Amino acid sequence: MSLTVCNVHLTPKSEKMVYVSHTLLKQLNLSGKRSVRLHLGSSSIPVTVKPIRKAGKHMYIPASLRQRFRVPKSGSVFLLNETEGEVQLGPLIGIMSDAAQRSSTHPFGSRTSFIKQILKAGSKKGYVFAFAPRDINWQNETVYAYFINEAGTWVRRTVPLPDVIYNRLPSRKAETSTYINTLRERFVRRNIPFFNWSFFNxxxxxxxxxxxxxxxxxVPESVMNPNADVIKDMLDKHQFVYYKPTAGSLGIGIYRLTYLPKKGYFARYTTGGKNILLRFKKFSSLMRMLEGRHGRSLRNYVVQQGVxxxxxxxxxxxxxxxxxxxxxxxxxxxxxxxxxxxxxxxxxxxxxxxxxxxxxxxxxxxxxxxxxxxxxxxxxxxxxxxxxxxxxxxxxxxxxxxxxxxxxxxxxxxxxxxxxxxxxxxxxxxxxxxxxxxxxxxxxxxxxxxxxxxxxxx
Ligand SMILES: Nc1ncnc2c1ncn2[C@@H]1O[C@H](COP(=O)(O)OP(=O)(O)O)[C@@H](O)[C@H]1O
Ligand SMILES: [Mg+2]
Incomplete structure (x- = not known):
């Protein structure tokens, strides 16, 4: 196996030939070979190669091939040569995210600048692009991808399915949908590594x-969906506990519950930017307050030993x-x-x-x-x-x-x-x-x- 860096040039020519410099052919063990299979992400095409005299490692891809072999841009890229006669360009890296509203400057909402940062840092490591689930065309196995150009602005290109996907889908709710589940399964079935799968509970x-x-x-002692008896036992055992929604974030819906013998039960929480402290003589009153505020959603709470x-x-x-x-x-x-x-x-x-x-x-x-x-x-x-x-x-x-x-x-x-x-x-x-x-x-x-x-x- 060999891995090398080469300079890809996209030419306006209409011929079907790919020109490759001697040095590069040698590096790829292709000297003397006339035909090669080129791969990019999920797609591949057979091409005829023609050696050219030019110092360094260069490959010239004509416009006529770009329709089918969707190389997104010219410049330096890796070439992987695992099997004889097969050459893979890449890697083609997909960052998957989304936004409720896509604007031309912020296609990924508040995540746009982070995604841009990845694309910029990755510009010398391969073809790094961002996309949302709706940008995938499963029939053609392509993605209508977002790249950034040298000026740092967004450009769209159609590329094959990538070699790897970094998942930054922003919505917990969307992630449990059949649509997204099917999408992930499709990547797995095609052996496209995909990390991270989803938000954690x-x-x-x-x-x-x-x-x-x-x-x-x-891990502090924790019980999922505790009933009142369990919460009371945990308070007796640990003096204070955290009571939090299992799928929560940003501290939303979190309570700190404390039991002080002779003084009673205390609940601390934040709501509307204000910190609240309530005191209850009886445990049952504390539970009534929690049920009043959350009702059935308390089923998705976890009680945890306070540290x-x-x-x-x-x-x-x-x-x-x-x-x-x-x-x-x-x-x-x-x-x-x-x-x-x-x-x-x-x-x-x-x-x-x-x-x-x-x-x-x-x-x-x-x-x-x-x-x-x-x-x-x-x-x-x-x-x-x-x-x-x-x-x-x-x-x-x-x-x-x-x-x-x-x-x-x-x-x-x-x-x-x-x-x-x-x-x-x-x-x-x-x-x-x-x-x-x-x-x-x-x-x-x-x-x-x-x-x-x-x-x-x-
Ligand atoms: N068991 C605990 N004991 C003490 N502090 C806790 C406990 N659980 C949570 N906290 C405090 O509350 C914060 C938020 O809790 P966390 O479990 O991270 O929920 P969220 O998903 O809302 O960020 C923690 O960063 C920590 O400061
Ligand atoms: Mg947290």
């Missing part, structure tokens, strides 16, 4: 880790660990953001008054010179958790965002794992380079999955 992740003895130590987080100025802090699979298919921690809760807030979300910090800033204030050691241990935990989730998850994973807490005894706890992690931590000036590294890791993992490793032979 909190309780699904806790369940995945149940039999992972080592990793499960980091006494390390604090700064009396406000709890927790952490986002952004982990990726790299070009060698190994999990690595790429960025860590620390978050200090807003005064009186149940969660650390910035939207609820939380403050973003670097982990060092946060931990040095609480644990002094033990900070470095604690961060290193938490990094190992994040990798261990990612590996354990992956072992038990039926689909391919390449990126995860963990919400981790560290308690006053330095024990690490996992509150949730996000399969479509947000990128707000990378807005911190000290974490911008980690943000770029995160994008690089996405691309490197795509190269790995598409078999286009960067192992160029001399």
């Amino acid at each position: 909190k309780s699904d992740v806790y369940a995945l880790l149940k039999d992972e003895v080592a990793a499960n130590r980091y 006494r987080l390390a604090e700064i100025d009396g406000c709890p802090i927790d952490f986002r660990f952004h982990v990726h699979k790299n070009g060698e298919n190994k999990w690595v921690v790429v960025g860590i953001g620390a978050k200090k809760a807003g005064k009186g807030s149940v969660t650390t979300h910035v939207k609820n008054g939380g403050q973003l910090m670097t982990p060092k800033q946060a931990l040095e204030r609480t644990f002094g010179d033990r900070a470095g050691e604690i961060i290193d241990k938490a990094k190992d935990v994040a990798v261990e958790l990612a590996e354990a989730i992956e072992r038990n998850y039926p689909h391919r994973l390449g990126e995860l965002g963990f919400d981790l807490g560290i308690d006053r005894d330095e024990q690490v706890w996992m509150f949730e794992a996000n399969a479509k992690p947000g990128r707000s931590i990378f807005k911190h000036p000290a974490l911008r380079s980690e943000g770029r590294s995160s994008v690089e890791h996405i691309l490197e993992h795509c190269l790995y999955l598409s078999k286009f490793h960067r192992r160029e032979e001399p």
Whole structure:
């Protein structure tokens, strides 16, 4: 097998011949060959090759072939030569997302700038494009793709189905539809690697880790769809619990419930930007309040042992660990953001008054010179958790965002794992380079999955 970089030129010629420089032919073990099968993503065509004298590695593709062989642009690209007489151009990398409203400048809504960042960073690694499910034509096996040109503006091209797909579909609800399920199955059936499959539910992740003895130590005791007796028992056992929607995010619908003997039951939550604290003499009154506010949707709640987080100025802090699979298919921690809760807030979300910090800033204030050691241990935990989730998850994973807490005894706890992690931590000036590294890791993992490793032979 050989992998090499070549310069693709798109010519206006109408002949059916592909001109290839001598150096490139030699590199691809094609010297003396007259016909070759060229592949791009899911499509391939037989072509006649003609050697030309030109220094360097060049391939000239005439316009007449471009109708059928949809090379999106000229420039440098990888060539993979696994089987004799077969040459694959690429990789063709698809970033799948969507938006309720697509404008010409923001076809992917609020995700547009992140997607642009991936496409820009990937422009030298292959053909990287973005698309929405509705851009796929299954009959022709093509995608009406979004590329960016050198000026950074969007251009549309029709390309074959890609070699690999990074899933950033934004809607939890749409993702459970038959339409999207069928779409994913179709990619799998065609052996097109697809990561990440979908958003996680909190309780699904806790369940995945149940039999992972080592990793499960980091999961606070949790019960899905608890009845009143279970919530009461958990309060008796742990003094305080978190009660949260299993498919929730951004802290929406989360309660912190506390039991103080002789004082009663307390519920803390945020609504309409305000932090509320309610006190109940009787447990049944607390339950009535929760049922009154949520009714049947409480069935999708999980009750979880409360963890006494390390604090700064009396406000709890927790952490986002952004982990990726790299070009060698190994999990690595790429960025860590620390978050200090807003005064009186149940969660650390910035939207609820939380403050973003670097982990060092946060931990040095609480644990002094033990900070470095604690961060290193938490990094190992994040990798261990990612590996354990992956072992038990039926689909391919390449990126995860963990919400981790560290308690006053330095024990690490996992509150949730996000399969479509947000990128707000990378807005911190000290974490911008980690943000770029995160994008690089996405691309490197795509190269790995598409078999286009960067192992160029001399
Ligand atoms: N069991 C818990 N103990 C202590 N704090 C918790 C617990 N569960 C959640 N939290 C706090 O609430 C925040 C939000 O919880 P999380 O499970 O991440 O839900 P969401 O999906 O809304 O982000 C966490 O980042 C953490 O600060
Ligand atoms: Mg969270």
